[in-house]
Amino acid sequence: xxxxADPPILSTRGAVPTDQRHRLVECxxxxxxxxxxxxxxxxxxxxxxxxxxxxxxxxxxxxxPALNMILDxxxxxxxxKDKILLDATSGNTGxxxxxxxxxxxxxIKLCVPKNIGPIRQRILESYGAELVMTDxxxxxxxxxxxxxxxxxxxxxxxxxxxxxxxxxxxRAHYAxxxxxxxxxxxxxxxxxxxxxxxxxxxxxxxxxxREDKPDxxxxxxxxxxxxxxxxxxxxxxxxIVPGIYDEARxxxxxxVRTEDAQKMCLRLxxxxxxxxxxxxxAAVAGALQIxxxxxxxxxxxxxxxxxxxxxxxxxxxxx
Ligand code: PMP
Numbered sequence: 358x359x360x361x362a363d364p365p366i367l368s369t370r371g372a373v374p375t376d377q378r379h380r381l382v383e384c385x386x387x388x389x390x391x392x393x394x395x396x397x398x399x400x401x402x403x404x405x406x407x408x409x410x411x412x413x414x415x416x417x418x419x420x421x422p423a424l425n426m427i428l429d430x431x432x433x434x435x436x437x438k439d440k441i442l443l444d445a446t447s448g449n450t451g452x453x454x455x456x457x458x459x460x461x462x463x464x465i466k467l468c469v470p471k472n473i474g475p476i477r478q479r480i481l482e483s484y485g486a487e488l489v490m491t492d493x494x495x496x497x498x499x500x501x502x503x504x505x506x507x508x509x510x511x512x513x514x515x516x517x518x519x520x521x522x523x524x525x526x527x528r529a530h531y532a533x534x535x536x537x538x539x540x541x542x543x544x545x546x547x548x549x550x551x552x553x554x555x556x557x558x559x560x561x562x563x564x565x566x567r568e569d570k571p572d573x574x575x576x577x578x579x580x581x582x583x584x585x586x587x588x589x590x591x592x593x594x595x596x597i598v599p600g601i602y603d604e605a606r607x608x609x610x611x612x613v614r615t616e617d618a619q620k621m622c623l624r625l626x627x628x629x630x631x632x633x634x635x636x637x638x639a640a641v642a643g644a645l646q647i648x649x650x651x652x653x654x655x656x657x658x659x660x661x662x663x664x665x666x667x668x669x670x671x672x673x674x675x676x
Contacts, residue, residue: 381414381456381457381460382424382457382460382461384413384414385413385414385420385421385424386413386420386421386533386534386537387533387537388408388409388410388412388413388537389408389409389412390406390407390408390409390537390538390541390542390657391406391407391408391409391629391631391660392404392405392406393405393406393407393625393629393641394629395628395629396624396625396628396629396641396645397648399645400645400648400649400651402652402653403648403651403652403653403654403655403656404654404655404656405641405644405645405648405656405658406541406542406655406656406657406658407631407633407637407640407641407657407658407659407660408534408537408538408657408658408659408660409631409660410659410660410661410662411633411660411662411663413453414456415449415452415453415455415456415457416449416452416662416663416665416666417449417452417453417661417662418449418534418558418659418661418662419449419450419452419453419661420453420456420457421529421530421533421534422450422453422520422523422525422526422527422529422530422555422557423450423453423454423457423520424453424457424529425525425526425528425529425532426518426520426523426525426526426529427442427454427457427461427463427518428525429518429523429525430442430516430518435516436463436516437516438462438463440463440464440514440515440516441463441464441465441466441514441515441516442454442458442463442464442465442466442515442516442517442518443466443467443468443504443507443508443515443516443517444467444468444504444517444518444519444520445467445468445469445491445497445500445501445503445504445520445521446467446468446469446497446500446520448469448473448477448588448589448666449589449661449662450520450555451467451469451477451481451486452477452480452481452484454467454486455467455480455481455484455485455486456484458484458485458486459484459485464487465484465485465486465487466486466487466488466489466507466515467481467486467487467488467489468489468491468500468501468503468504468507469481469488469489469490469491469500470490470491470492470493470495470496470497470499470500471490471491471492471493472493474666474669475669476665476666476668476669477666480666489503489507491503496596497591497596498596498597501521501597504517504519520555520557521555521597521599521600521601522599522600522601523601524601526555526557526561526601527556527557527558527560527561527564527601528561529557529561530557530558530560530561530562530565531561531562531564531565532561532565534558534561534562534565534659535561535562535563535564535565535566535569536565538562538566538657539565539566539569539570542655542657544569544570545655546566546570546573546655546656546657547572547573547574547653547654547655547656548573548574548576548644548647548651548654548655548656548657549562549563549566549573549574549575549576549656549657549658550576550577550578550640550643550644550647550656550657550658551563551576551577551578551640551658551659552577552578552579552587552589552590552613552636552639552640552643552659552661553577553578553579553590553591553593553602554589554590554591554636555599555601555602556577556591556599556601556602557601558659558661559575559577559606559607560601560602560603560606562659563575563606563607564606574608574609575606575607575608575609576607576608576609576610576611576643576647577604577606577607577609577610577611578610578611578612578613578639578640578643579591579592579593579610579611579612579613580592580612580613580615580639581612581613581614581615583595583596585615586615586635586670587613587615587618587635587636587639588634588635588636588667589634589636589661589662590636590639611643611646611647613639613642613643613646614642615635615639617639617642618635618636618638618639618642619635619638619670619672620638620642621638621639621641621642621645622634622635622637622638622664622672622673623672623673623675624641625637625638625641626664631660632663632664632665633660633661633662633663633664634660634661634662634663634664634666634667635664635667635670636661636662637659637660637661637662640658640659640660640661641658641660643658644656644658
């Protein structure tokens with residue numbers, strides 16, 4: 358059947374009919390769950406699966422919470438057309454806000470560490486977001502401090518979802534990521550492994566999985582030090598701890614070395630055909646670490662984004 362000749366969604370800023378708006382929004386979530394057959398073979402009969410979050414329209418897992426925080430802001434009346442959406446982000450949430458802002462006609466202002474690199478800066482600017490560059494030596498915490506300062510000086514101008522302290526962040530995963538994993542594994546998941554940034558993915562998905570499967574093991578992972586270069590992840594002992602994070606949710610926390618995450622990125626590209634970002638490499642390195650101690654089980658982890666944005670990192674060139 359031929360499709361009606363609709364105008365492209367993202368180029369009709371300011372004049373998006375309601376049905377168009379819903380089309381882009383409906384593309385968020387329902388991502389594939391891929392079995393890592395070759396990497397998993399070394400721990401058989403344990404199986405390792407990765408949720409391919411780059412299938413989201415903004416290219417990462419963060420489309421889910423960004424959309425939910427916007428919908429929550431609209432529903433509670435805190436986000437109206439005259440407000441500017443302001444938040445701190447090291448990348449993917451910013452891309453998600455910027456994309457959704459363009460599609461849903463909201464102005465977006467993002468505090469980002471100055472060292473996010475030219476590619477990510479270009480992506481954000483291309484969607485029309487306004488950027489406030491923050492001290493690179495302070496990382497995502499510097500961006501958080503700046504967003505708080507801007508909001509405090511002029512609270513009436515902004516809608517500040519504050520992804521680190523907003524329940525609509527983890528609830529997005531409770532409502533979507535968790536149920537999708539349960540369905541895609543036919544309820545056979547035994548271990549869930551996820552990295553901590555805002556912690557929304559781990560907290561929300563973990564809560565949902567635990568409710569359905571009380572025996573499921575929930576394993577969080579973090580970079581093993583403060584200067585890790587694993588985009589999107591936090592080393593909690595040296596960071597501003599997100600308000601939505603509760604370490605008691607995890608049955609176990611493991612520490613992943615940057616070197617191991619990068620090596621796993623190369624293995625995923627060369628052995629599985631998956632060009633994923635460093636946090637996804639870290640996730641699979643962590644999942645493999647867990648798998649080695651098991652006799653059987655079904656491990657699910659999250660592949661938060663693709664590697665494209667990070668190709669300027671030297672390690673991709675290694676043999
Ligand atoms: N990996 C990447 C690439 C991310 O952008 C993020 C989000 N900061 C995470 C992992 C961590 O996700 P969460 O914020 O839900 O903990």
